[in-house]
Each structure stands twice: as structure tokens, then as C-alpha cells.
Amino acid sequence: MRKNKNASDYTSGGGSFPGIVVGMSIFATYVSSISFLALPGNAYSGNWNSYVFSLSIPVASLLAAKYFVPFYRNIQSISAYSFLEERFGYWARAYAAACYLLTQVSRIGSVLFLLALPLHSMLGWSIPFIIIITSLCVTFYSVLGGIKAVIWTDAIQGTILIFGALACVVILFLSFPEGAGQFFEIGAEYDKFSLGSFGAALNVPTFWVMLVYGIFINLQNYGIDQNYVQRYKSAKDDKSARFSALFGGLLYVPVSLLFFIIGTALFVYYKTQPGLLPEGISGDQVFPYFIVNGLPTGVTGLLVAAIFAAGMSTISTSINSGATVILTDFFQRGKKEADVKDEKKNMKILHITSFVLGLSGMCVGLAMISVKSALDAWWSLAGIFSGGMLGLFLLGYVAKKVKNVYALIGTVCGVALISWMTFSGQTIFHSYMTIVLGTITIFCVGFLLSIIVPKFFKKVNNQN
Structure with missing residues (x-):
């Protein structure tokens, strides 16, 4: 990967990427290791209620392609929040930027925690130790990288993750004692395919609560998330940018379904063969345990490598966009043109803030160890800090x-x-x-x- 010569290279890649590559990067931003490990854990412990979140994505991606992408492509600043200053003053820009940074630190922590689970199952190392070592390695990689490394890594690993998920589904369906029919029989018996209650209650995650939550979160992702705005800017032209928004979002809908199928298949697999799952393994830990102990060696290695690579690219995405926000919305704001164009100083700020964001995410990852469901914790934090x-x-x-x-x-x-x-x-x-x-x-x-x-x-x- 060519070295970043200036802040523009580091944050937008010079606006030269094909739409398909940017779209795969947007898709990988959705998937990451959060989806790959937490969604199966969620489906294993409960049902398909969380899949309603995925069903809301087409609404946001269609609105993004029609309205948000052209809007941001016409703005000169790489920051998603410069518009708010133009409309309401600097307080609005600073408020949104601060909320975004808190959200990304929470996201980094969630990914780090989930990355530690398969390695803990495979090697027996302590989860805190794994989180610390992984955080330092990924932060180092992120500081040296930039949006070019982020997008290409996302695109490649997103493809690997799709094939990895498909391989897991096939192996699980071939492993049921009485055939694939048990998936539907036992799944239906335990109400595993339910999308949630259709009641009017607002204090439980009903179908409607999940749908509305998904629409709002995904509108926020596409409409005001720095990760996405940088990708819109990195596409080579407006058509490519619009295509990337549609492709990345719509691809996630069927792929995320694979993760729910995996979670339910794991429930059926261990329900029909209860002796295979040790006591104390539950929730988010089940899929990592199966990857290490239930898959052929070659497939296990591929999936662990893919999960780690996807996690690394996801963390580097959050670190890169967070550093961009700190540079453009805080350090450069109100400075003279000569200071804004001081590339040596800009790169120094980007590197230092990237390092600080990585360490902050590590602290959140350590705090995540005590949570029951990483997916629920991440979604709750995202809703609060947004x-x-x-x-x-x-x-x-x-x-x-x-x-x-x-x-x-x-x-x-x-x-x-x-x-x-x-x-x-x-x-x-x-x-x-x-x-x-x-x-x-x-x-x-x-x-x-x-x-x-x-x-x-x-x-x-x-x-x-």
C-alpha cells in the first residue's frame, strides 16, 4: 500500500476508488466481527428478533443513494459535521463530533472483546490479555495506515467472511444426527425463528421497537456517520458513490441472515448432541467454541484469520474516521489557511489521535468482559452516545x-x-x-x- 503523503490521502484516498470496492467496504463496516460473532450468539440465546434491524437497512440505503451521497459529495470539507456549523454554529458541529467519537470508542471496545473470544477458546489465554495485545497491534497498524488500507482490507475480508459464513452453514447442516430437517423442526419447537412480538409495548424489543430503532440508527449511519461520509468522498465519481451506498447496505441483509441461521443451527446442533458443549459456554461464546472445536482444522484457521482481519479493518475504520473528526472539527477549525495546509503537523495530529483512540477503545473492551450480550451492549451504547x-x-x-x-x-x-x-x-x-x-x-x-x-x-x- 502506497504511503500516505498528506492528510487528504490519509482520510479520503484521493477520491479514486471504484464503487464496488467502496460498497464492499461499507458492507464490511456493517459486518465486522460484531455481526460475525455477536449475531449468532444472539440467535443462539434467543430468536431472530435482532434480524429486524437488518430489514430496516434498505430504507436507509435508498435514502442515502438519493439524498445523502449527492449532498456530501458537493461539500468541500471531509468532515460530516461542517454542515452543522454552517447551519447552527460551531456548538452544533462540536456536539455531533463529540457524540460520534464516543460512539466509535464504544464500537472499538465491542470489536476487541469479540475478537478475544475465539482466541480465548483456542489458546486458553485470558481475555483481558488478548484484548490488550490485540488493541496495541491493531492501533499500531491503524496509525500507519489510512483510508486506502481500510477500504481495501474491508473489501477483501468482507468477501472472505461471506464464504466463511456459507461454509459454517453447510457444515452445521451436514452435522445434524437426523439430517437438515432437524433445523426447522427443533427451531420451530423452541420458537427460534420469531421476529419478536408485534405488540405495542415500548419497554421490550418488539418487532416494531427493533424496526424503528434500526431505521433511526441506519439513517444516522448513512446520514451523519463520518465512516460513511469518508467512503462517499473516496469513490471516483457520483455514480460510483451512489452505487456503493446501495450495494453495501443491501448486501448486508442476506448475509446477516446467514449469521442468524448459524446461531439457530448451533442451538439445534448442541441440543441434539448436548455432551459436545461444556458447561459454562453460552451466548457469544458458543460460536467461537464451535469454530475451534467443531470445524475442520483448515476451516477453523480460515475463520479465525478472517474474523481477526475483519476486526482489524473495522477498528482501523473507527480509528481513522475518529482521528479525521478530531483533526477537522477541532484542531483545524478556525485556524489560518497556512496552518490548515501544514501537512507535517496534520499527519502528526492524525497519528497521535489515532493512538489515543485505540487505547480508549481498549479500555471499553476490557469493560465489556462483564456484559451478558456484546450485541445488546453495543446497540445500547450506540443509541446513547449518538x-x-x-x-x-x-x-x-x-x-x-x-x-x-x-x-x-x-x-x-x-x-x-x-x-x-x-x-x-x-x-x-x-x-x-x-x-x-x-x-x-x-x-x-x-x-x-x-x-x-x-x-x-x-x-x-x-x-x-
Whole structure:
């Protein structure tokens, strides 16, 4: 991989990538080791309720291809949040950038934890030790790399992961004592194929809660996530960028289904052969255990290598985009043109902040050891740290006449609601509803104030 000569190379790759490569990179961003290990663990422990999240992706990818991609391709800045400063002032840009950084650190930690599970099963090393060593190695790789290394690695490893998942499905279906029919019989008996309740409750992950949560999270991914904006910018032209948004999102829908099939197949496999699974192995640990102990040696090596490579590319993606945000939204903001174009200084900032982000993610990974489900923990953290910034983006993008002060009041209300939902111990809403209600609050308060307040003052002036 050619050395990055400047900050533009490091963050956008010079805008030279084909659409298919960028699309595979977007797909791999979705998959990573979070999907590869956590989705089967989720399906093994429960049902296919979490697959509803995948069903929401086409909505976001279609909107992205039509609206978000052209929008960001026409903006000069590599930052996804420069637009917010133009609309509402620097506070909006800094708020969204800070929320994004918190989200990415949580993501790095989740991936590091999941990467440690198969190696723990295979070698018996302690999970904290694996997290620390892996974090240091990947951080070193990320500091030296850039968006070029990230995208090409994503594209290659995304392809390997698809074949790895297919191989696991075939091997599992051939391993049932009485044939593949047991998958459907036992799966149906234990309600493993359920997409969740269709009731109106908002404090449990029903089908509707998962669907709405998925739509909001994926709109945020495509609409205001620095990872995606850098990929839009890295495509060689507008057509390639639009194709990448559609291809990357739509490919994830059938591939993620494979992971749920694997999780249910693992449940059936160990249900029909209970002596094969040792006591104490459950949830997220089941698939790594099967990879090490249930697959042929060659396939085991391929999958472990693929999971680690995908995890490395996922972490490097978060580190690269996070460092880009710190550089463009904090260090370069308000600086003279000569300082902004000081490439030596820019690269130094990118390298240092990349290192700090990697270590911060390592700390989160160590904290993840005590969680029951890495997928649930990651989704909850993503909903909280996103801070409803999608609402602020939509307020600026859709409601053109909303002023700075109304957006600020809306954001304060949204953050207050998010804080209450997160820290009060309330049981009215599920944690997945945090981003939904936070986004709606910011948008609605800001939009309604822009209508009501001017009318109120106009009425007062007329009376005087």
C-alpha cells in the first residue's frame, strides 16, 4: 500500500476508488466481527428478533443513494459535521463530533472483546490479555495506515467472511444426527425463528421497537456517520458513490441472515448432541467454541484469520474516521489557511489521535468482559452516545428556516430526555428507544419553536 503523503490521502484516498470496492467496504463496516460473532450468539440465546434491524437497512440505503451521497459529495470539507456549523454554529458541529467519537470508542471496545473470544477458546489465554495485545497491534497498524488500507482490507475480508459464513452453514447442516430437517423442526419447537412480538409495548424489543430503532440508527449511519461520509468522498465519481451506498447496505441483509441461521443451527446442533458443549459456554461464546472445536482444522484457521482481519479493518475504520473528526472539527477549525495546509503537523495530529483512540477503545473492551450480550451492549451504547445527533442533522437538512437558538433549545431538550432514559432507571421505554426519542425530540422542538415563536412575537407586535 502506497504511503500516505498528506492528510487528504490519509482520510479520503484521493477520491479514486471504484464503487464496488467502496460498497464492499461499507458492507464490511456493517459486518465486522460484531455481526460475525455477536449475531449468532444472539440467535443462539434467543430468536431472530435482532434480524429486524437488518430489514430496516434498505430504507436507509435508498435514502442515502438519493439524498445523502449527492449532498456530501458537493461539500468541500471531509468532515460530516461542517454542515452543522454552517447551519447552527460551531456548538452544533462540536456536539455531533463529540457524540460520534464516543460512539466509535464504544464500537472499538465491542470489536476487541469479540475478537478475544475465539482466541480465548483456542489458546486458553485470558481475555483481558488478548484484548490488550490485540488493541496495541491493531492501533499500531491503524496509525500507519489510512483510508486506502481500510477500504481495501474491508473489501477483501468482507468477501472472505461471506464464504466463511456459507461454509459454517453447510457444515452445521451436514452435522445434524437426523439430517437438515432437524433445523426447522427443533427451531420451530423452541420458537427460534420469531421476529419478536408485534405488540405495542415500548419497554421490550418488539418487532416494531427493533424496526424503528434500526431505521433511526441506519439513517444516522448513512446520514451523519463520518465512516460513511469518508467512503462517499473516496469513490471516483457520483455514480460510483451512489452505487456503493446501495450495494453495501443491501448486501448486508442476506448475509446477516446467514449469521442468524448459524446461531439457530448451533442451538439445534448442541441440543441434539448436548455432551459436545461444556458447561459454562453460552451466548457469544458458543460460536467461537464451535469454530475451534467443531470445524475442520483448515476451516477453523480460515475463520479465525478472517474474523481477526475483519476486526482489524473495522477498528482501523473507527480509528481513522475518529482521528479525521478530531483533526477537522477541532484542531483545524478556525485556524489560518497556512496552518490548515501544514501537512507535517496534520499527519502528526492524525497519528497521535489515532493512538489515543485505540487505547480508549481498549479500555471499553476490557469493560465489556462483564456484559451478558456484546450485541445488546453495543446497540445500547450506540443509541446513547449518538445523542440524537440525527435529529440535529435532519433539522438542518429538512427545516431550512430553523434558527440557531431553536436548534440549541431542541438539542438541550433531546439531551435531557436521553439522560433521563439512560440514568433514571426508567422502565417505560427500552434502551433501543433512546436514539428514536432523542432524535424526534430535537427535531420536533426545534421545528415547532421556529413556527410558534415568530407567530407569537408577530401577534404581540400587532397588538401593540
